[in-house]
Amino acid sequence: MADQIDPGFADIVTAAARIAPYVRRTPVLADEVHFPGLAFKCENLQAVGAFKARGACNAVFALSEAVARRGVVTHSSGNHAAALARAASLRGVPAHIVMPKGAPSIKRQAVEEWGGRITICEPTLAAREAVAAELCAQTGGVLVHPYDDPEVIAGQGTALLELSSELTPPDVVLVPVGGGGLLAGTAIAARTCWPRVRVVGVEPAGADDAARSWATGVLQPQLSPVTVADGLRGALSARTLRLARQYVDDIVVVSEDSILAATRLLFDRLKVVVEPSGAVPLAAVLEGKVAGSSIAMILTGGNVDLDRLPWAK
């Protein structure tokens, strides 16, 4: 009965109240000269530099005291790892983070900064899942998946809930798609807050499993993703595909060149630091793939290597 545990609008409202003390209300920026008709919800300015703080806090603070005390576990080399370590630290419980060999030291530091306990494993999904399962068994801790988790999805939906109180309904809201947690949460929230707004996912063409899965209704694997948008290399789960099919209006794909151009444009004109994964919605606008005179988008994260900016040769 998986449908029964799919999150709904009420779960997002509950999440918003639950996480309010632990996340930032991020600004909405606009620039009618350089980005006419566009509004940017700046989750790159969120704690840990990514919207992932929302879902991780909701998952951790939703646990009962007895369960939380045993700690939380995840496998991730990205923003969710730091977000979960932070959420666990704020609740005062341990976080065990499984990271693949060779994960960038900057990602390890972000986890260590929040007291996360790192276990290194072989860089395969099977190894990561096995080590995480073993840690759960050993510690009694709860696995908090980066996106295949109702509380995580509800938490991610709070960004749209905030945005809907800050902006009149646009024609379209654009959301980057990796595993589909933010897309699902945003679409669920928009269905109630902004019923006439089209919700469109945007994915790199080099990691287009979500577009293929959404179009066919059958979960497609993401075999060898090739994209600078490192946060979007994951694949939908059965749950996020089901929610996307139920709530999302379209998923479009964009080229690497557009992603780099959009990333640079956001630094240059909006004056914010954004990672390529966060710039894919603007890439869709640059490519003319989205119709609408008013378009809102979520700038999902700002964690980028400042010594080697994405567009540097």
Place this chain on the structure above:
Amino acid sequence: MADQIDPGFADIVTAAARIAPYVRRTPVLADEVHFPGLAFKCENLQAVGAFKARGACNAVFALSEAVARRGVVTHSSGNHAAALARAASLRGVPAHIVMPKGAPSIKRQAVEEWGGRITICEPTLAAREAVAAELCAQTGGVLVHPYDDPEVIAGQGTALLELSSELTPPDVVLVPVGGGGLLAGTAIAARTCWPRVRVVGVEPAGADDAARSWATGVLQPQLSPVTVADGLRGALSARTLRLARQYVDDIVVVSEDSILAATRLLFDRLKVVVEPSGAVPLAAVLEGKVAGSSIAMILTGGNVDLDRLPWAK
């Protein structure tokens, strides 16, 4: 009777109402983990990427219709040039901008983007002033000085006015000092809005005329400024020195290393694009030169060459 035309708090209130349709209400960011006790008023997210939009709009929209129609003139190679071109464009009047030979093409583009008419001159202050005076005589246009102008100073003061409605009074407010327009405007506003808050200017050690002038009470020349903070190479005027002596509590200086470290930290942790001139207040905090458990500062601008970031070797 120069004192009679010094701007006061009422002029700042008037300026705020006058420029409201033309400038952004910029966000105030904070990060208690990485920047405990600090609040950042993000004028790098202002139109034209700098607080200069405020003073320029106030000066241009304060002109009578008959005078405005003849246009405005300035000599500047920095953010004021773009800000004045924009303000004139919004009012529908011409802007004549005198720029020195060799000014970076990015600065020229910012002026041209707003329809500013550029006149190139020799790169000396005497040449700039002479060419600007000639343009004023030819066109009947009004000179809008980047900082030695009561309406410009009143406009710059609106950033503090906004901030005071967004933040409880901190112990200290820090302001970068170039020509002293923002410092004067901020200090005048703070005297009324936040009477117990210390207002401290921060200047690069390599361009420390303001610190020397303020300490001695006698205008000191800025002969050969050497600093990465290109927006702060100017010198106080008699007016801005007088206002600083009247309203400002201290002026401190910071090293180039601290300025670069602060700039990078703002990209890395606050996730905003800031130019070195905007990072000097944080540099003062890093150097331990400012006492206070709560410190607000104005991030003055975000116009920086993205192909050659300031800290790049």
